[in-house]
Amino acid sequence: MESGDQHVSTRVLTVPNVISLLRLALVPVFAVLVVQGHDLWALGVLAFSGVTDWLDGVLARRLDQVSKLGQVLDPAADRLFILVTLVTLAWRDVVPLWLLGLIVARDVLLLVLLPLLTRHGYGPLPVNFVGKAATFALLYAFPLLLIAEAPGVLGDVSQVLGWAFAWWGVGLYWYSGVLYVVQTRQLLVGEVRR
Known part of the structure; x- marks a missing residue:
């Protein structure tokens, strides 16, 4: 299957997928930091997550490692980060x-x-x-x-x-x-x- 000019594989273990999994693992870390009021550390985790979000997409294209799993993992990690961030910020009455x-x-x-x-x-x-x-x-x-x-x-x-x-x-x-x-x-x- 092709995504534009990019081949989409069924591989699971790829560099971009590992990066997306790392981003998913950071979601609870971020939530705990926000809830406990460690805002600078939470901002650092959020910034790192943003960099890895960009990086996994770039690497997927450059290394020809676009995968079906990655096409699901990446937006899922984004949505989960958005949801958890909103929930924790609402809990703190920031939003x-x-x-x-x-x-x-x-x-x-x-x-x-x-x-x-x-x-x-x-x-x-x-x-x-x-x-x-x-x-x-x-x-x-x-x-x-x-x-x-x-x-x-x-x-x-x-x-x-x-x-x-x-x-x-x-x-x-x-x-x-x-x-x-x-x-x-x-x-x-x-x-x-x-």
């Missing part, structure tokens, strides 16, 4: 519960699509550019909102920038969700017409 609800509702919408796709022989839909941009914006928003807890100018500037990224991220996150619904509909309607 309101409605923001958590907006993000979770979009992911529930996509989860509802999976059984439909599977029943018709399709796997998870490939991540689209809008979805990647949304994830990027949200993963920038959360550390900034955490830094916004600091007093003074740093906190004030971080709050403005954090909320700007959060609003863009939520808007793009939902827009990408609508694109996935449209894509699912097109696949299923196209199948009925055949």
Whole structure:
């Protein structure tokens, strides 16, 4: 199977998959650090996670190690990091519960699509550019909102920038969700017409 010009393998043990698994293992570490108030360490883990998110994609393409498992692991790690970050930040009253609800509702919408796709022989839909941009914006928003807890100018500037990224991220996150619904509909309607 090809993804653009890139071969998609069924290999499990690849460098990018190991990096994605490392990122998944960092999720509970990050959560504990935020809950215990170790914000600088939590920010470090979040920054490292962002670098590994970029790195696994680059290595997958350069080493010709794009895999089916990696195509599932990478977005799963992103979504889990977003969810855990939101839950811990809501728990600390850094972000309101409605923001958590907006993000979770979009992911529930996509989860509802999976059984439909599977029943018709399709796997998870490939991540689209809008979805990647949304994830990027949200993963920038959360550390900034955490830094916004600091007093003074740093906190004030971080709050403005954090909320700007959060609003863009939520808007793009939902827009990408609508694109996935449209894509699912097109696949299923196209199948009925055949």
